[in-house]
Amino acid sequence: MEINRLIRRLLRKHKTNCPYRLAAALNIEVWFEDLGEGTRGMFRRTLRRKYIVIHSGLSEAWKRVICAHELAHPLLHPGISRFWIDEHTFFCVGRYEREANYFAVRLLTSGDTVEDGDTVYNLFHRNGIPDEMIQFYI
Known part of the structure; x- marks a missing residue:
């Protein structure tokens, strides 16, 4: 499904762009x-139960972004496990991670836009998104 259409559908149905509320609703x-230094978050599905695990050492802004990113995986890539792909194939998981980052940025900025004289940095600051994610907005 196209990412922007999926986000519009989620917003219309659940009336929020908060990744924590959306996760609960889903x-x-x-x-x-x-989770240590190397992992910010992960999505797991075990025995029909779904979990997003977020590294507790992150800032609140990053936790929110990671929650939105991990929320993208079951919505955009159901049944695909990054761990399985890494272990058993030569397929590059980069596409799935970029799509999840794009989803996170678009979800968290939904309902807000860059106005005349405004910048993407201002948009991100208004919405509590770290500047490092700007590349996924454009």
């Missing part, structure tokens, strides 16, 4: 755990 539990 029956996905969100946990905060120490």
Whole structure:
């Protein structure tokens, strides 16, 4: 499904762009755990239960972005496990990660736009999104 259309559908149905509320509405539990330095978050599905695990050492802004990013995986890439792809194929998971980042940025900025004389940086600051994610907005 096209990402922007999916976001519009989620907003219309759930009346929020908050990734935590959307996760709850979609029956996905969100946990905060120490995942170490190399991992910011992950989506897991175990025995029909869905979980987003977010590294507890991140700032609140990054936790929100990671939640939105991980929320994208079951919506855009159902049944695809990055861990399985890494272990058993030569397929590049970069496309899925870029799509999840694009989804996160578009979801978190939905309902807000860059106005005349405004910048994307201002848009991101208004919406609590770290500047490092700007490349996924354009």
